[in-house]
Amino acid sequence: MLRFLLWVLLLYWLLVIVRRVVSWMLGITRAQDGTGAKPREASRRLQRDPVCGVHVAEEISFPLREGGTTLYFCSEECRRKYTASGTGNVSKEA
Numbered sequence: 001m002l003r004f005l006l007w008v009l010l011l012y013w014l015l016v017i018v019r020r021v022v023s024w025m026l027g028i029t030r031a032q033d034g035t036g037a038k039p040r041e042a043s044r045r046l047q048r049d050p051v052c053g054v055h056v057a058e059e060i061s062f063p064l065r066e067g068g069t070t071l072y073f074c075s076e077e078c079r080r081k082y083t084a085s086g087t088g089n090v091s092k093e094a
Ligand SMILES: [Zn+2]
Pocket: 049, 051, 052, 053, 054, 073, 074, 075, 078
């Protein structure tokens, strides 16, 4: 009976190790694909909302072109606040 339990334990342990190795290998191949293809981080850049100071991803932000730069806001409301304040010196560096 004890031997049987030991076998079960051993098999379970082996399964866990195999799973770990497989996921590790998958992770490596994914990382290699990532370096070959476009770097994903570029599309996930975080921009700081100058109004409330929240960091927001570019693709989900509310951009506002001002002069040569683009500002990114977390919400329509923040963008409105910024534009309403004229040059935008409302920003509290909080
Ligand atoms: Zn905001």
